[in-house]
Ligand SMILES: Nc1ncnc2c1ncn2[C@@H]1O[C@H](COP(=O)(O)OP(=O)(O)OP(=O)(O)O)[C@@H](O)[C@H]1O
């Protein structure tokens with residue numbers, strides 16, 4: 001499903017050049033659950049952003065579902081972000097002026113779903129993540145764990161095959177974090193391919209495969 | 225999809241009411257200014273035009289020309305031809321001319337016992353009042369009999385009565401007119417109606433005597449200063465003008481030795497002057513509309529900066545460049561159309577009030593409203609597109625990591 005070869009990313013800030021990724025290659029099969037670990041600044045987020053089509057690599061090859069992403073147009077990338085990838089952020093990134101329900105509706109608006117279908121789908125997803133009773137609330141009226149559930153429901157809106165999560169439990173306490181991980185586990189059981197970044201070993205343990213990055217290179221790629 | 229994006233735009237405008245109002249203010253003021261200026265200018269122009277038409281659009285003024293190079297002296301050739309007979313000749317031989325009234329005027333001192341006043345005394349025909357639609361309020365105007373017999377009667381303007389007869393009845397009394405150290409005595413037979421100070425000068429401080437009396441006693445000359453010809457109708461004024469020119473050319477050998485113009489020509493001149501003025505004012509109002517547009521651009525730029533994270537989130541969730549662009553254009557359009565409508569109302573209100581004060585008709589053309597509104601939409605679009613374009617171009621990661 002995912003195939004990357006020699007992915008490199010260099011940030012150029014005036015005179016200063018930062019090589020965040022220095023040639024990363026791996027393949028991920030459909031239905032896998034993979035965790036990415038590594039020290040701060042090792043390039044984990046950079047890699048995730050490239051995988052999620054939020055950013056482009058400086059060089060290297062990336063294909064997702066047999067489509068060459070390195071050649072994709074701006075419009076195609078928007079389509080992939082909308083339909084094929086669900087992204088969950090550490091800082092939740094909900095739209096503060098919109099209700100929980102409207103937040104989940106956003107990807108469905110951009111995929112052109114009709115209003116009735118949209119609301120039905122968003123409600124179903126919120127029930128699924130255990131927030132059926134908070135749909136009319138605003139993001140500042142719910143807890144961090146609940147926010148992350150909303151974000152997960154939103155990531156699932158167009159039923160993407162790939163779900164990416166960059167430190168999804170980073171802002172949550174241990175118990176809440178484990179609840180969120182149970183949710184990811186469920187999604188993986190239902191067939192979603194899941195890649196998540198974490199610092200914690202007990203979180204990484206949910207995944208059967210762990211890729212470790214150090215200084216922009218793969219240090220280890222192990223299947224438990 | 226389009227409707228959804230439109231809804232997103234409207235919702236985000238409502239979410240920040242103060243910002244929305246402030247950015248709308250520029251457009252409101254701009255449109256209101258355009259509407260008010262055009263309406264006020266048209267109204268006052270209509271008033272001036274109707275004042276001139278009141279004077280009679282079928283009137284033609286004929287006066288001797290000034291000979292060139294003779295130090296401003298009245299040309300002998302033409303002045304010498306302006307006799308009462310010339311007026312009769314035109315009246316009889318020009319089919320489109322109804323009547324010709326000669327006038328001559330002189331400045332001198334009007335005296336009644338201890339009161340005196342510098343006044344213009346006009347010698348003319350009995351028909352003067354008909355041509356100018358200007359009648360006595362008290363007593364009578366002099367008649368053809370007075371002109372034929374050169375009687376010593378006078379009709380006074382209202383200002384003269386106030387000065388000369390502060391607390392006595394003027395009718396039947398005598399006044400003296402002093403010019404070039406000779407003095408004439410006239411009997412007052414009428415007082416003219418009060419006429420608003422208009423384009424043709426202050427009529428209220430003039431006095432009128434029969435033209436023959438004027439020529440015999442005041443100017444001691446066989447010539448008059450000018451003629452006013454009345455065409456049979458305003459449609460025939462131009463024809464009448466040509467006929468008069470034809471007749472005069474046969475009397476006056478050298479060309480351009482007389483001046484002739486119709487009220488229509490005067491009207492045209494005044495209209496072109498007020499049109500120029502109107503254009504200038506519209507230009508100024510247009511600039512204020514432009515400044516309003518720049519205000520919109522400012523606010524849009526600020527809102528893009530403020531909402532960069534939102535743009536990042538939307539793009540991460542699959543928004544295309546066009547979705548973001550469209551959302552922001554819609555915001556700009558909603559701002560400028562609502563601002564435009566409010567501006568039209570305020571502008572209409574302002575020009576209505578001012579027209580009431582100024583006493584001219586309230587004119588507000590649909591065309592002006594349409595143009596002002598369309599222009600405000602264009603301004604909104606134009607200044608909304610740049611910030612929207614900038615917002616839509618952002619890379620999702622860069623937008624998301626924006627602090
Ligand atoms: N926009 C940027 N401009 C310049 N350098 C950047 C930018 N984003 C990231 N970097 C650099 O790239 C390197 C990798 O950053 P990245 O965010 O991928 O690390 P990370 O592994 O996610 O770290 P953390 O665990 O702290 O989130 C770092 O050295 C970082 O300073």
Ligand SMILES: [Mg+2]
Nearest residue numbers: 044045046166
């Ligand atoms: Mg990171």
